[in-house]
Amino acid sequence: MTNSSMWQWRETEKGRFLTCDLLRNWQHGFFTCHFQGDSPNILVGYLNPNASVYRLKQIHSDILFSTATLDRHYLSGADLLEGDGIISSKSLDSVWCASADCTPVLIADKGTGGVMAIHSGWRGTSTAIVPKAIALLQSQGAKLEDLLFALGPAIHGKVYQVNEEVAVEVLKTIFPSDTPSELIIEKALQIENQPILPDEEENKVRLNVTQVISLQIQQQGINLNQIAIAPYCTYQTPEDFFSYRRTKEKKIQWSGIVSH
Incomplete structure (x- = not known):
């Protein structure tokens, strides 16, 4: 649900980033334009500097990877894999997605402590990347009642x-x-x-892509009280967020979460 009281700003010397009370038991953050140029390797320091960092080359797809798969791939020094969602495989995995107007989705599992980060724009939403992520979580033992979803700042429907x-x-x-x-x-x-x-x-x-994602989640059997939608629109909040639709500049903000 969209509820401003569920979302809190965390202040740093560099600027502020957003957190969601629904995920309060996990170190996480929806970062802002104040952190321009900082990669997840730097941003993880605001969450847990001991966490491993995982990201992808995002391509507006429905491709999902586990951190275990990424570990095997990157051992050889290979380039970033292409995809749009990452599921943690062990404790202290920080998983990240980048966005400007697309919806960053952070998922936490109360049962296992595991997490996911998903980039879902209209293309990813049209291929049901979040429902596919839920199916992947279930295949690894997650229970629907244990899953929590924070849908971060994205462009609002009334301006898209x-x-x-x-x-x-x-x-x-x-x-x-x-x-x-x-x-x-x-x-x-x-x-x-x-x-x-x-x-x-x-x-x-x-x-309203974010509302479509919320409906997709609910149709998988998730209760509305397990979903939080950020009240901030990237297009209408230039003081905190980049928006490609607003400026046509390829600038992004990162969102990440750390597994237990």
């Missing part, structure tokens, strides 16, 4: 104009597979928590 074709690609993930494409926009406009809003331009709508 997209073509109807893009919206349909994303929205079809929350409707039965036999739903006709021409009815998806109409049906989505009737959903209470507004995954889309109408737009004045023909063949355009305003798409």
